[in-house]
Amino acid sequence: MQVLINAQPVELPEGATVADALAALQARPPYAVAVNTQFVPATEHPRHPLHAGDRVEVISPVTGG
Numbered sequence: 001m002q003v004l005i006n007a008q009p010v011e012l013p014e015g016a017t018v019a020d021a022l023a024a025l026q027a028r029p030p031y032a033v034a035v036n037t038q039f040v041p042a043t044e045h046p047r048h049p050l051h052a053g054d055r056v057e058v059i060s061p062v063t064g065g
Contacts, residue, residue: 001013001014001016001050001051001052002052002053003016003021003050003051003052003053003054003055003056004053004054004055004056005021005024005025005056005058006025006056006057006058007055010024010025012024012050015049016049016050017045017046017047017048017049017050018033018035018040018044018045018046018048018050018056019045019046020050021050021056021058022045022058025058027058030060030061031058031059031060031061032058032059032061033045033056033057033058033059034056034057034059035048035050035054035055035056035057036054036055037055037057
């Protein structure tokens, strides 16, 4: 199935979770994740299923002033 991760199309297997998407992205903490504009807590990443067409945003904090 295809999802968008940070606006880039990514092919993931059926039944993939947020944790699978993060692994495909090789994301390194710290970050926050939203699926279809809804925040997904880190404790839910392994259990939150993704569906074809979902939009996953992985946002890293920005420092500076």
